[in-house]
Amino acid sequence: MNPMSKIVRTITKFTYGIIIIFGLYIIVHGHLTPGGGFQGGAVTASAFALLLISYGNLTTDKFLKKDLFSFLESCGLTLFITLAFLGLGLTFFYNFLANSGGWFGNISAVGINPGDLNTGGVVPLMNIAVGLEVLSGLGLIVLVMAAAMEFTKKKENL
């Protein structure tokens, strides 16, 4: 596919970093504000789609590799399943880090309060794992379909 004009390419250079940072903010603060793993992953994948549209197919393949995205997606799902198995002392999917002293284990105040990032237990870690999977999965769909576009064109009548 052909790259777009000079104005579009210049504006994309400024804004794709801001979109990725905003998407990662939505993923990490999933237990305090509206958002979470799936929503933040979809927002971050739209930055990859913006890069693909404005720079064309052949140029984007040089700095967004498909093997890296495939590896990250498998890492995300494996991390999610490992976190589910770690609480197997009481039950499957038990929140073993909530209200303890450990990693994300502060005790949250009851009622209306400005949130504390250190609370939540196993929920922020699961947000990061699912966000990693959705981010790389949606980016992979868009890149594979754009690469297959040349293959599925009809042959012109000679």
Next chain:
Amino acid sequence: MKTKKIIFGIAFLLFFSFILVSALQMRLFGEPVFSEMDDYFIAHAQQEAGTNNVVTSIVFDYRGFDTLGEATVLFTAICAIIALFRGVTR
């Protein structure tokens, strides 16, 4: 061909009138009937799960098994798309 379209059209109008009548007889919008489980979730989500966001604590802590199934469906669909386009120069 014409009779097939007429039969499909009559079946579609029958179906549309059926669900229109059943939607006009639904309960009033804005007054839920059974809400004991949701009242328990709203009252206890900050003590047990430690999050301020009740929806996220339901998705990942109280009903995490459904999220496991959904992550598996997404992963399988992406694997199927990659396998479908495997013959192209990747």
Next chain:
Amino acid sequence: MISNFPFIAVIIFISLGIYTLIFKKNLIKIAIGLCLIENGANLFLIALGYKKEAVAPIYTLAPAGQAMVLPTPQALTLTSIVIGLATTALVLSVAMMVYKHYGTLDTDEVRRLRG
């Protein structure tokens, strides 16, 4: 009757989607009809859990002294949206491969020619 307008909007979505599935011949239009039915089902799930004069079920800086909307249908809708996305991506990929093999996207032609 006008007070439960969201349920009537759900019926309009679903019946427009079924009309497109039955009467249209292009494969892309059939994929759009499938997407319409799935969006109607998601809207129905969210509209079931609404309370009058209530706010979103989040405790961070919420307005004081108000009831909260039921949070469980929103969690189920999240799952349903992601599954709908996976289904639509697969349908469009199969449509691309059909176009490569048959040269056309008309379902009458695809049924007759033997690739």
